Amino acid sequence: MLGLMQSQPLMISSLIEFAARHHGDAEIVSRRVEGDIHRYTYKDAAQRSRQVANALDALKLNFSDRVATLAWNGYRHLELYYGVSGSGRVLHTINPRLHPDQIAWIANHAEDQVLCFDLSFLPLIQAVHGKCTTIKHYIALCDADKLPADSGIPNLLSYESWIGAQSDDYDWPEFDENTASSMCYTSGTTGHPKAALYSHRSSTLHAYAAALPDVMGMSARDAILPVVPMFHVNAWGIPYSAALTGAKLVFPGPALDGKSVYELIEAEKVTYAAGVPTVWQMLLTHMKPGGLRFSTLRRTVIGGSACPPAMIKAFNDDYGVEVLHAWGMTEMSPLGTLCTLKNKHDSLSSDEKMTIRLKQGRAIYGVDMKIVDGAGEELSWDGKTYGDLLVKGPWVIREYYKGEGGDPLVDGWFPTGDVATIDADGYMQITDRSKDVIKSGGEWISSIDIENIAVAHPAVAMAACIGVAHPKWDERPIIAVVKKPGMEVTREELLQFYEGKTAKWQIPDDVVFVDTIPLGATGKMLKTKLREQLKNYKLPV
């Protein structure tokens, strides 16, 4: 027997219309590419999103056609979030930090019909547009009078003249909530990027979950600064959750330096900010010399990579800002865990709380997770045992766009490619990437643990631990080390340095001194390349 509740599909358009209706005058403030500050309201944003929808209709775009963006965080990008998905098309946010060839490859693979870009990316578009075979319309996110002459880009239109010609009256269509709404390509370190294809249902459920008190804790009392980019995994879903809650939105545009971010936080009375550690490091570096303080900032969520303990301490102890660790991935819309404490932790000392805060956090309802051994058997949640981390839930992918890479699921679970521990309270901590962990005699050694010890040595600038085939133990770890300029350390001294810092059997079998360790576009070490470089290396007997 079915229930007798209203059958209303979960639609992304309903988020912006809710905000326009119930939080019509709540502000959306953007620092523009031009450097000035633009401010308007949810009501304005909804009107202009409807103009975007009409403009897409006028281009004769079909249902589910892809519309790409190459843009910073700002109000026009927000209008595209709603206008594109709300009218039934698919928003394809492209990461401008990818190699131009990869951008062209992605646009062709997605079969993008339209590309909307901030003027700061004009040189990039000029370089790649000739290789983009499916894009029919190029839109520059600017006023008509800012449109560059002789750009060399065919039929280039300014966003303002494009939508300005359209009515702000539009009946958002209702359709199957499982319809694709947006897509994002992973920055895969091997092979071509693969795309997650989100739906209206997954994005709306994620929007509810992301706003929960133990997740991002978003409300109409907040002014929220998403430093996390809208060009990657929907800025952690903040553009959706903000509309769901009626929170004030503050967009930083391209100005992510410490001074710009600090001034925006203060001027717009930001209460909550979300970003990656590098941006927060620039912010703290800017604030320290002049003894600057936050007047309104209370909470920040940090994700993308593990946050250094010193940064958590600085925010917490020196500035009174609560730092929450987040973990997720493109394939998860992206949020999987948040590190908020529980009722039972109230009485812990601040050091004990810090031990928990350093973990990636506990699962949000909607996401389940488990760790498994090499045979796929579930491992215990004791905070020590580690295994491959698998997740499932309504905002986790079941496969990649166009079926690339085949069926990624294992019994309905998505393998994250991370190795992690989970403690008895459900707090997960990433210990390594699955492909980097060293499997020695049936036991696993975290390459990150081994690297962390090496870089603690005063003469070590950078260190990468990889596994090398071993006749008896299958694999044994070695450590590749870049010395600091003018500093010296010998193989024996470094191996000696490991004594007492880890179990004997986890100490690397050898140290290899190298001039550089290959890095990817996002600053991550490329261990595949390192393994190639060292392919003729032989373990000492």
Add this chain to the structure above:
Amino acid sequence: MLGLMQSQPLMISSLIEFAARHHGDAEIVSRRVEGDIHRYTYKDAAQRSRQVANALDALKLNFSDRVATLAWNGYRHLELYYGVSGSGRVLHTINPRLHPDQIAWIANHAEDQVLCFDLSFLPLIQAVHGKCTTIKHYIALCDADKLPADSGIPNLLSYESWIGAQSDDYDWPEFDENTASSMCYTSGTTGHPKAALYSHRSSTLHAYAAALPDVMGMSARDAILPVVPMFHVNAWGIPYSAALTGAKLVFPGPALDGKSVYELIEAEKVTYAAGVPTVWQMLLTHMKPGGLRFSTLRRTVIGGSACPPAMIKAFNDDYGVEVLHAWGMTEMSPLGTLCTLKNKHDSLSSDEKMTIRLKQGRAIYGVDMKIVDGAGEELSWDGKTYGDLLVKGPWVIREYYKGEGGDPLVDGWFPTGDVATIDADGYMQITDRSKDVIKSGGEWISSIDIENIAVAHPAVAMAACIGVAHPKWDERPIIAVVKKPGMEVTREELLQFYEGKTAKWQIPDDVVFVDTIPLGATGKMLKTKLREQLKNYKLPV
């Protein structure tokens, strides 16, 4: 094109399993009917919910069969919430405050197969079981040794022996998320009660929404006391939202007196409580004489009826507890609006904030609302204009169980039967019931406004305003008044009392002194009966 996210239905069973897995040792504390305190964890609750599911299978209950409860807030009731719905049956919570004949009528109408009841309701069951034609199994929520001998109820089983025989291993089925999960009958003032039939989808979406920071703001850091009964509209969904967030749950059982509630709040470090004004009044009355304070309570949500301003002030100013007005109804699962302030209200004075706090609040994302005039035209949101309040959303009913009462929707909107204003910021305020508002010359007069003025007169104990047919104005208001014992007031004095307190045309045409005003079971004035009593009344010419 569909998205490529995992297709996982929203299932109520996943809430309790999430809590067991990720918040396994979070506490659930219950004051039992026996008076003692019972404590266990979400892990225990999940195990016993699975035993309930197995016990229902053992009774050969079919999918969607109804299982009724007549029970206070407590851990066994919680297990039924999950065991019944999770296994695909429908939980039918019965309000024990209804008339016994109505309880029997409801049980027959729902075609309940099983009835689980607290021992405090044994006399009630003894009185009605002979009239309940569909119930095959009676379960007393008690230990085997507490089972009354010679109860006269056929095949009476104790809950503990019933589930004790079952395994706590159970694979929760997955099925269409629109499947009915629970039902609740409205306490309709006219005709037979009608039932809302909730679904797994509607309950899960409501659970997300209810936990949001601007709604009930529930988190794993909270200890939550739902004083609102689990026998009516799922205790505002708290049993679901608590599991979703891992919050500690504190159940008061039948002891709702001020002393018991106060002691429980203090002993269990309750941070958040939800209830109706009468219970909070008893609590404040208990606390005042001894100068008692709250150590941990920070927030309370009050709904069910409008909260007196003095109570909001007392909680806020004297005890430092934030009071949030809530509004909803059985047909809405039940939450529609919560009264939390916005970012823009930060700088208001406390008096200005109080003016907002007295309203019923703003819509939660998922619920939309509008006010319309007699012709169904939408009215403006100016905080003054009032009209019939209509709502829609995925946790609002589309029709009643068995189609009773026909199609209630108007163009997809559910008419709440309330008359309300909505201000420019989306804050809704109930001004009257639709059937009680007086329509005079095309304008509407709120019967509640007219009553509030009358009861402000020192000689008036109770007042009811009703409309009387008028040849020119269609309807004109009159006020029926019960005088306080030993006090006097004349018709002319009372009409004089209205001068300057409301618009001239809203002043009643007449005062009728009566000995009593008929009241319903829940203390509400029965204006239908009053109108009957006064059917021969004639307006003065």
